[in-house]
Amino acid sequence: MKFKKLLSVILVLAMSVMLLAGCGTKDKGKEDDTNNTTPEPTATEAPVEDTNVDEALQESDRSAYPGTPEANAITVNIASEPPEMFSVTMTDTTSFSVLRHIVENLVMLDKDDRVVPGVAETWTQSDDGLVYTFKLREGMKWSNGEPVTANDFVFAWKSLLTPEFASDYAYFAYIFKNGEAFNKGEVGAEELGFKALSDYELEVTLEHPAPYFLSTLAFGVFAPVNEKAYNEFGTAYGTDADKMVYNGPFKMTSWEHESKIVLEKNPDFYNASEIALDKITMVMINDSNAALNSFKAGEVDVIGVTGDQAMMMKGENYPVITYDDGSSWYLEFNLAEPALANKNLRKAITYAIDSPSFTANIVKNNSKPATGFTPPAMNGLEKKFTEEVGELIPAFDPEQAKELYATALQELGVDKVELTMISGDSDVAVQYAAYVQEQLKVNLGLEIEVEIMTFKSRLERMSNKDFSIVYAGWGPDYNDPMTFLDMFETGGGNNHSSYSSEAYDELLDKVRAELDPAVRMGYLYELEKLLCEDLPIAPIYWRSRDYIVSGKIAGGVIRTAFQDMNYRYVKLAQ
Incomplete structure (x- = not known):
């Protein structure tokens, strides 16, 4: 969500958990957890x-x-x-969190994460679930005096899909009819599934029915962008307070970087x-x-x-x-590196990290050791997704990890592997990276280097796939397991691991086309199981x-899985 979000965030976000940090986070924040070895809080100190x-x-x-x-x-x-x-190219939770205060989307979320009107005052949906018509508020203005119109959404969404913008979230707009075809240069803009019927009426046609569609429109990448302002500032748009415009409840009047x-x-x-x-x-x-x-x-x-x-x-x-901020934290592997292309090595690293001890003794809150990728905040068919799909990976299995590591070395034909993990520079991020480093040394005999860097640098290295391992987090952009599972589609903008599976891609296509909720959820179970078998990521914990x-x-603070x-x-x- 997600969060929702890249809740593409990496370790430094850990600190922001403390506040959070994409967006589909997204980036999204800090690490908080507790474990069953932590004393139960007394009545006077129970968390709110x-x-x-x-x-x-x-x-x-x-x-x-x-x-x-x-x-x-x-x-x-x-x-x-x-x-x-710049909402079109943003990926981190921190940016999305700021944007939420200064730009109003078609719809927004209330304190209970329910969809409520934003720029759109009302909307209707066709019987087949494919066509939405939004009636926009008249009289809303951008901070440059321009009216907020349907054209601001058409411009923003077309930009999101335009290859020259290289948006990591372009795939999000594949939900629109011909979104993917336009992104791949197969059709023209006139065939895209969204158009302004007038200044204050927007028609949207979907590629396939999506029960979560309205909630995705509250996510930052679907924010409107005023074309006149963008043309004025060009590539500098969104780099300073005076190089963007605002239509939300607040305007940014100052940005002292860092x-x-x-x-x-x-x-x-x-x-x-x-x-x-x-x-x-x-x-x-x-x-x-x-x-x-x-x-x-x-x-x-x-x-x-x-x-x-x-x-x-x-x-x-x-x-x-x-x-529960709805985020999943994990090591992301770069499968383009020969050693990490070996599945047994990835499994060995995954099983060698003592997640229960990590949440109990390092994070020390209500976070849970991960036994899969998609976290408990996501809804399943009738219960939470994690309850329905079950435990798919061990939270810690050092003996099996050693066996897998020995097999991996034999398959690779080497005595040892040399790997580097990139990490954030906050004190919390450094602590977490040190824990992973020590776990692999003690439980596998695998010594890895840790490279510390700023949050922005880590995001750039991830986008450029210039890493071996990164401690990363992902938060939900909306309440459906797809907000996590579609990350790993072949060639996806947020698929920094370079994971590619024909079977996985075929399942994603089935999820998108399936109208029966039970059958659709069954495909999502299969996706989760396949991901936890191939392990392009090593799940560590689900964060609170x-x-x-x-x-x-006195009140009014909103911190949820879908609004960090x-x-x-x-x-x-x-």
């Missing part, structure tokens, strides 16, 4: 569930940390620099009367201790916390809010995250 955030904030005593002093404003930590703010972003209320937003805040400052503190110190000093109102920090705050009787909120905020950070409707304490 995400579904009762407003009630918890109103009832809890947070006077010890009253928050920032500026009136009608909050400061939140997003941990890392957004690599870019430091902070300032958002100020947009008086022209159609729903401005419901926006209580005048300003949101988003700071980029990627050191967990520095973030906590800033919170306690009254410089930040919302931060993510590590497992150790959460326990410390509970010890002060300060409420810690926990939520902890965060704390200052006494200044949403502060649009925050209300302040009186």
Whole structure:
């Protein structure tokens, strides 16, 4: 989702979990987890569930940390620099989280992740589920004075599919009729399944019925783009606050790179009367201790916390809010490298990492060791997808890992393999990378190098497939297992592993064409099983995250699997 998101994020996001970090995350954040060896919280220190955030904030005593002093404003930590703010080419959760506050999509999600009107006031759907007609609000304006019209969506979605933009998320728009054919140069733009019937009426025709279609429209890559503004700024669009335009509840008025972003209320937003805040400052503190110190000093109102920090705050009787962010964290292998093309080596590495110990002793929250790729937040047919598909890989099996490693070395005809893992530069990311490095050394005798770099550099290395192994995370863009499983389609923009399977691609095609929900879900089970057999990724854990909120905020904070950070409707304490 996802999240939804690349929830293409890598380790440094770990820190943002603490806030989060794609989008289909997406990138999306930090790592939080606990394990059954962690003592059960007492009644006074139990984590607050995400579904009762407003009630918890109103009832809890947070006077010890009253928050920032500026009136009608909050400061939140997003941990890392957004690599870019051009929705067509964005892939990370941090960027999508910022975008959510400054650009309004056709539809948006409410606090319960239900689809609600955005730019589109109403819509209708044909009986066969293929054609949607959206009636847009009249009177909405971009910050350059241009009206928000159906043409802004046509321009954005056509750009998403245009090969020259090289969007990693182009495949997302294959849901539109002839989307893939246009992307491959087989048809012209006039045959695309979306068109402006008028300035305020947009018709969309799908390639196939999709029960999750409306929820995908809330995702950042489907945001509108004003063509006049894009033509004015060209390739610089979205690189600075004054090089893009806004139609959402806030406008970006300042972007101090690697430091902070300032958002100020947009008086022209159609729903401005419901926006209580005048300003949101988003700071980029990627050191967990520095973030906590800033919170306690009254410089930040919302931060993510590590497992150790959460326990410390509970010890002060300060409420810690926990939520399942719907993301899956894993090692992603570059199968273009000869050694990693060997499936037994990939399996050996996967089985050699003690995920239960990792979640219990390093992450220390409600995160769960992964026994598959798609996480528990995703719906299945009647229950959660993970319940229906079952456990597909062991959370830890060092003996089998050793046997697989010996077989892999024999098949490769070598005595050892040399591999490098790229990682984020936050303190949490470095800690997690060190854990993986030690696990492989102890349990396999495999010594890998770790290369530390900034978040933006990691994303570039992933997109360019310039890595051997990367510690990565993916969050949901919408609530369906496809938001995870279509990542690994041959040639897919977010398939950084170069995994290619004819059987896998055929199953994806069947999912997209199938109308019977039970049959469709059966194909999704098969996809998950095939992925966990081939293992182009090594699932480690399914993340939950902890965060704390200052006494200044009375409610309106939204942190879910499908909205990693949403502060649009925050209300302040009186």
